[in-house]
Amino acid sequence: MLEKMPPNIKSAYIISIFTMIFFPLLGIFFNCVELYFGYLVGAIISTININLLINGVEKILFFQDKPKLRGNLEYLKRMAIFCLGMFIVGKISQKYFPNHVLTNILGTGIGVLNFKFSYLLYHFGKKFFSKNKE
Numbered sequence: 178m179l180e181k182m183p184p185n186i187k188s189a190y191i192i193s194i195f196t197m198i199f200f201p202l203l204g205i206f207f208n209c210v211e212l213y214f215g216y217l218v219g220a221i222i223s224t225i226n227i228n229l230l231i232n233g234v235e236k237i238l239f240f241q242d243k244p245k246l247r248g249n250l251e252y253l254k255r256m257a258i259f260c261l262g263m264f265i266v267g268k269i270s271q272k273y274f275p276n277h278v279l280t281n282i283l284g285t286g287i288g289v290l291n292f293k294f295s296y297l298l299y300h301f302g303k304k305f306f307s308k309n310k311e
Contacts, residue, residue: 181231185299193224193295197288210277211284215266219288222262226255227292259289 179187197220204212233251237244263285270281 181235186227186231186296189292189296189299190224190227192299193220193227193292196220196291196295197224210274211280214270214274215277215281215284216288216291218262218266219285220291221288222259222285223289223291225258226289229255229258262289 179190182190197217200220201213201217204210204214204216229251233248233254237247237251240247263282266281266285267278270278274281
């Protein structure tokens with residue numbers, strides 16, 4: 178799974194997995210539903226979508242026929258997973274966490290941005306540590 182990824186994406190992906198584990202544990206510790214349910218589901222959606230994106234780009238580059246159609250279908254697949262995840266979080270929140278429906282959906286939206294935050298953290302961490310070595 179990780180062998181297809183470029184090294185910088187792989188490092189950010191590993192950071193993303195660590196944050197996906199850390200924040201729900203923090204949510205369990207502080208009894209914050211948004212972290213242990215909403216953020217976790219969003220982070221899972223994020224990791225699935227990053228894998229689909231990398232595999233989709235590889236398919237587009239490997240199979241040269243109709244790349245625009247293939248790219249649009251890959252995008253629709255990722256958006257369908259995102260919408261399905263948000264819908265499931267909304268329905269489960271209505272049933273089990275009626276006071277936290279909107280905040281769980283917000284937590285899921287923030288969780289979907291998990292990889293983007295991890296990549297920024299990797300990029301600025303790399304820039305900071307390379308500056309300190311000089």
